[in-house]
Amino acid sequence: MPSLLVYGTYGYTGRLIANEAVSRGVNSLTVAGRDGERLSTQAAALGVDGRVFDLETDDVAAHVREFDVLLNCAGPFVETADTLVDACIETGTDYLDITGEFPVFERLRQRDESARDAGVTLLPGVGFDVVPTDCLARYLSERLPSGDKLTLGIKGRGTPSSGTARTLAGLAGDGGVVRRNGRLVNVPAAFRSRRIDFGDGPEHAVTIPLGDVVTAPRSAGVESVEVYAAMPPWMARAMATADSLAGLLEIRPVERSLSWLLEAILDGPGDRELAEGTMTIWGEIRERDEPSRRVRARLRTPNVYALTAHTAVGAAERLLAGRSDGEESADRVPPGFQTPATAFGSEFILEFAGTDRELLETPRDSDDPDRTVPGSEADGGCH
Structure with a gap:
């Protein structure tokens, strides 16, 4: 069963997204962050697994490897996206985030070729922006x-x-x-x-x-x-x-x-x-x-913030569904840099x-x- 890792879930927006994922019955959900005390309290309250790791000091790829999709909720994303994208490309894990920061979009756009070579979808901006x-x-x-x-x-x-x-x-x-x-x-x-x-x-x-x-x-x-x-x-x-x-x-x-x-x-x-x-x-x-x-x-x-919780979890569910039928699934979002509309179409927001x-x-x-x-x-x- 495809699995989802959500990093940065005890901040305001991360909490909304984690709660939404649980309420929608997302299977194989793990919440993650660097603050062990806050994370363990949250994971216990939600009834899901928790994983503690720091993007600056830990082997991030080792923590990401077993997951099919990673959703990054830890901003500012200009400080967190590159490390998590590196880990996703290394491990073949699809990457999502809720950034609105144009430098992050531009940096990930420039990694389109390496992501395609690795068979990894890079889909930033699955919140209100953009x-x-x-x-x-x-x-x-x-x-x-x-x-x-x-x-x-x-x-x-x-x-x-x-x-x-x-x-x-x-x-x-x-x-x-x-x-x-x-x-x-x-x-x-x-x-x-x-x-x-x-x-x-x-x-x-x-x-x-x-x-x-x-x-x-x-x-x-x-x-x-x-x-x-x-x-x-x-x-x-x-x-x-x-x-x-x-x-x-x-x-x-x-x-x-x-x-x-x-x-x-x-x-x-x-x-x-x-x-x-x-x-x-x-x-x-x-x-x-x-x-x-x-x-x-x-x-x-x-x-x-309400919309971001819905769209972020909705995007994660789409990527998980594409993974459920294997790498060649017709529902799989193509690898490489994508936007919400290129991944899901112009009608996605109306869902x-x-x-x-x-x-x-x-x-x-x-x-x-x-x-x-x-x-x-x-x-x-x-x-």
Whole structure:
């Protein structure tokens, strides 16, 4: 029977994922991490096996070898992914994680060939970022295959977990990134703004550096990608000034103190927010040489963390099922670097409760450049 190892399960998101896996009856589940006391308590409460090992000091491959699929929930993933991917490629274990960090996606993309040679699937981003955005990008490209410029927008509110906050703190001051004509380009934080209609009228949004700048070219065949987040102008200005903190945050004592503080004061959304919170993703694909030819759509999902628990376990179940019938199974996700949409298709996101998608505009609607489909917005432009 195929077996699943989930590493980093006693953090906020890891706990949600472990609980979801148990509630869905995932067989041969083992939880893992480096803190023996916390791990043993969790494993006993869940009624599953626990395994303690440290990514820096232990023989990671020896601990991973017996498992068919590994799901990494230990962030920041820029610090954990490489070691676990090394172990997975060595042992023939499929790799999943819930990162949203674009440098991790890019590093794993560059390991596509070695993973294919080893018969290993590398599938990062099976949480909120990038499952819904990646599936929406694929959906848009299926309706306009000639589109080569993708814009995504995200809107939501909520309390971050300490792990998410530490990741954001680690990225503070690093600026942003977009994809232009097939190349990743570093840009200032919040360097561009536009108006996006998430369903209640146009709202101010600014560019943010999410993993779609790496995944969307593969899943949607686009050459240019920008990702925006809805936020008021004052918050965007504060985000832009974070560049000046880069040197401060790189000082080790400051970094350690900030991580400790975030761990102490944040533990993610409460039960009510988890159950009632929602997110909205807006997307547009267009032809660069004929901007009036475009497709727009919106996707609504549950709370980020609730959705991540569902999609991460759902992705793990898919990989386990592909393993159950042997290496040549028709259901096996191909080896090498994959995105959620290339692995499971654009409809994958709609398998989960609380998600719905709305097509706003098609190329036929765009023949009249002054026409806007009800519910969509006129071009907001960029500044």
